[in-house]
Amino acid sequence: MPQDFRCDCPFTSALDILGDKWMLVIVKQMLVEGKETFKDFTESDEAIATNILSTKLKLLEEVGIIIKTKRPGNKKTNLYLLTDMGLALTPILAELATWSDSYLRGMHPGIADGEAMEAMRDDKAAFASALEQSYRAKLASIVYEQQ
Amino acid sequence: MPQDFRCDCPFTSALDILGDKWMLVIVKQMLVEGKETFKDFTESDEAIATNILSTKLKLLEEVGIIIKTKRPGNKKTNLYLLTDMGLALTPILAELATWSDSYLRGMHPGIADGEAMEAMRDDKAAFASALEQSYRAKLASIVYEQQ
DNA sequence: AATTTAGCTTTCAAATTGCAAGTAAAAACA
DNA sequence: TGTTTTTACTTGCAATTTGAAAGCTAAATT
Structure with missing residues (x-):
């Protein structure tokens, strides 16, 4: 699902990606609260539903704001980390x-x-x-x- | 309809109000494009639907980001203007x-x-x-x- | 007086969000 | 080695939000 943009305005284009209830909240949880795993996110104060979390993590990765990786030797727990784009x-x-x-x-x-x-x-x-x-x-x- | 907030986080609380496709776009149209009237907004590149525009203008006013007024002598055209809260x-x-x-x-x-x-x-x-x-x-x- | 304009509201369809339950594989435990 | 727990989801369905289109009313213009 390639993102689509309403128009050529740089303000609006940012909001086409970030303008919802969850995208920036997830970034905040990573940056400020140190959350890294799916479970970490489900335990937040904001109480995101798992289906929405799953959808938004995929979108964040697709856009390039986060990467999904693992610790070596652990095949179960995914690690979600901010990229430069996300840190920006x-x-x-x-x-x-x-x-x-x-x-x-x-x-x-x-x-x-x-x-x-x-x-x-x-x-x-x-x-x-x-x-x-x-x-x-x-x-x-x-x-x-x-x- | 009083706003409700997911939790006490200041990041999240801002997004409880601003975190959608339209709120900040409307503010941008006022600030950057000089839009002031209902019709102005309907003619934007982002092509907001009138029912949504109506809903969001009410919410922006209720929150205190804009005020709704008129030019003296004109009883028809509403003027929407940013407050200090909106300019911030x-x-x-x-x-x-x-x-x-x-x-x-x-x-x-x-x-x-x-x-x-x-x-x-x-x-x-x-x-x-x-x-x-x-x-x-x-x-x-x-x-x-x-x- | 008739037409146009501004600012909506209404209806209904589509998309997004949310709750709750279920699943599968890996890891930890006994 | 089998059983339980943990992690990371997916699925089904209800509720809310968004959107397209048409309609409506009062003010302003012709």
């Missing part, structure tokens, strides 16, 4: 979270407000690149089958 | 477009690549604040019913 979504996530912080608390007072949020308020770009860097460090440290 | 989405849009520029051209070679794209590549933050500023200038110049 970090600034979008940081912008979404700071927008929530600024404008959604009136509507949803429970929104988390810990150290990470403070760090983001303090310096959004620094927060984003620290997140990205820490994910890259993890990638460098874990062993998985290259393709 | 500008950086998200800029990030989405630059991500498309960097990673989607392989999949979608037709993505527009004009002066605006060059300006964004050159300085994303400057581009975003120029866009925002120009929208604010327009707001200051047009006459509409205050509420």
Whole structure:
């Protein structure tokens, strides 16, 4: 199923891929919460249904935002990892979270407000690149089958 | 219909509102293309259906991203304008477009690549604040019913 | 007064999302 | 070595969202 695009607008084209309830949430779970396996994702706060998870992981892989691999010696557990294309979504996530912080608390007072949020308020770009860097460090440290 | 949120995550909460095919596209049409009226939106490249447009405009207003008003003396044509909350989405849009520029051209070679794209590549933050500023200038110049 | 325009609403079809249950293969356990 | 558990799904079906097309009403224009 090749992606199709509504028009030639770069804003809209990003949303043709990312504009749904789940794509960026899954990327966030990988980047921020360190989720890597199918089971990890099913145990998230957002409680994604397994059929949708399966569909979205396939789409993310097809588009090139993640790769699907395994740890050597383990034939069962799939590892899902962000590519450069996926890591490049970090600034979008940081912008979404700071927008929530600024404008959604009136509507949803429970929104988390810990150290990470403070760090983001303090310096959004620094927060984003620290997140990205820490994910890259993890990638460098874990062993998985290259393709 | 009060919005409901999947969990307390600030990333996810933004997507509970913005995570669909249309919300950010409509904001983009207002901000970048200067669209203001129901008819303006129906004439866009993205070709939104009128029933969906109607639903999404209501939701955008309810959330506080836009206001619905009129020009004095005109009882027919509604004017939809971005609020501060809506204008604060500008950086998200800029990030989405630059991500498309960097990673989607392989999949979608037709993505527009004009002066605006060059300006964004050159300085994303400057581009975003120029866009925002120009929208604010327009707001200051047009006459509409205050509420 | 008649026509056009703007801003919808309604109907119904199609696609997407979601719940719950089931399956298959690998791994862990006894 | 057999049994159980775990992981990663798939399947069936209901509910919600999206979409195409037509219709409708009031305001504005001719």
